[in-house]
Amino acid sequence: MTERSTDPDIALMTEIASLYYIEGETQETIAGRLGLSRVKVGRLLKRAQSEGIVDVRVRQHPSVSTEIEQALVERFGIRRALIALDHSDPDRQRHEVCSLVADHLSRTLDDGTLVAVGMGRNVGTVADNVFTQRTRRCSFICAIGGSLRAGEYMNPDHICRRLAARFGGESETLYAPAMVANAELRDAMLANPTVRQTLDRARRADIAMIGVGDLSEDSNMVRMGWFSPQEIAEARLSGTVGDMMGYDFIDLNGQPSQTPMQSRVIGLTIPDLARIPEVIAIASESTKAAGILGALRTGVIDVLATSATNAHTILHLDEASRPG
Template identity: 60%
Template sequence: MSLTPHHSAAPDRYNTDELTNLATLYYIDGLTQEELSKRFEVSRATIGRMLRRAQEEGIVEIRVRQSPKQSDDLQHALVQRFGIMRAILTPDHTDPDKQRGMLASLVAGYLDKTLQDGMIVAVGMGRNINAVSDHAISTASRSCTFVCAIGGSYLGGEAMNPDHICRRLAAQFGGESETLYAPALVGNPEIVRQLTENLTVRQTLDKARRADLALVGVGDLSADSNMVRMGWFSPSELAEAKRIGTVGDLMGYDFLDIHGRSAATQIQGRVVGLSVSDLKRIPNVIAMASEPSKITAILGALRTGAINTLATSVSNATTLLQMDEAISLGRQTIVSGVS
């Protein structure tokens, strides 16, 4: 291998084969930077720059595993506390995009082990769900069907288009995708009713309801949430939603309070997609939320009883357990005071 920069490109720009070869020798074969420097007759500084370049270009993905015992204890506590089947937890990262990517990588790995021929996967939208399609790498050939479980939106880019996400998941894991030919948000509940009576829309939603697995997001009402950024809530609607106790949404369809009950927001009933009651009939609903701003929304979503697998960060898991415990103790105190 010749470690010669391509001067027609940026300085210290090496081709993918060179970076892959070097990264393999360093990270897998265990050669030191000093050994690589001597082997290829270049400086250690050059070797270091190439290894950093391999990370930047995605050739190398470094993961830090949380203490197995700590992670296992948290997973067990979440399963016991909320009655879910499993928890997928990622270590914490200060960069929200990297945090999202780390979680997506774990969920993609879980899907790779779980998906089988003939399975139907209902797919939601959002940045966490979209990130799974970025990190999906299949180790086996399958024939699955990835179905849009909510309509799409031209606002928000690829992350807000389940059709785009479904197509990428089908391309990576194997199978086909099915589009829901409807917008995610409409003007009023009557339009939702009319759309869901349309044969094409109804058939797709019915297939999503028969899914073996659903991949959905949990949304919140922070300034950075998709709903707020896309203008689904006007300032007055947002203020009113918060005033009546709305903490977020499950899959963009049902808006919830912290107890998992439906919140009477002005946007409720205007989204075309699967409801919480629909999700409860799907054997494995994977809910993703990597952001720390979503704690109360995650808690509300867990309390609906629709979630089977929770995918989030270690710090979110810890805070969830503490918050649920505090709320439970508060209720007990009130009951004791009344009695």
């Protein structure tokens, strides 16, 4: 047994949290009922949060971001924009953005829904923010191969399994690496019956959930060592501003970048995404405004999830970069 599972306070913290958060009892009333001091009740409630027994989330009122959401919808022809309030801590910002995506999925998913899942920190964080008591018989399928360098948390297979555990249903793995050495090897992998069958099924998804990347020093592709510094520099010089799904490189106008990096990754492409009824793009980092604008200009994004600062920057950048 683990140390936490034998902690005698676990049951007590759970009881106190239930009385306080669900039954609406005051700390003083709980203390009297359980024969504890009010100070100890308060201390155990704090511990319940740190131990993960209690998850407290503050939902922003829809009126806070309605105006800018509507501006994005009208400007880019998307269906919805999920805009989180700004936060100085990047990890907290990511959780705020991804919490909106998790809530959107909770309202959208139904029995039989098939979701194609990308890779990365933002997509992975969505699974951490799913809180629902309703189970669905839906499927989560990898839309890109896996990578040892990405780590378990950011790999689509692990994300799919976590989403299936939270929502119910099942997960499906793409048995292929995310990136290979050259285009010839990629073509050979795509011809493999197992790989082809999984990707064909992913192409028939009802929803795709993807990340939008950039070419900053903290981007996934740089941290994982997928491409050399020279390749990254050349991509920037060629006009590349970001990627969709971790590899489909685009310029500011949403056009495919002319870079050899395009032909080495195994997964769904922008034309594949264009055929999926709802594509959710997630990007919380402040370095990704140009990449998000390029992604929006591809015309395949249906739902955008990002921060308020990014939303304002995207609108201004779009205005400034329009022809004429």
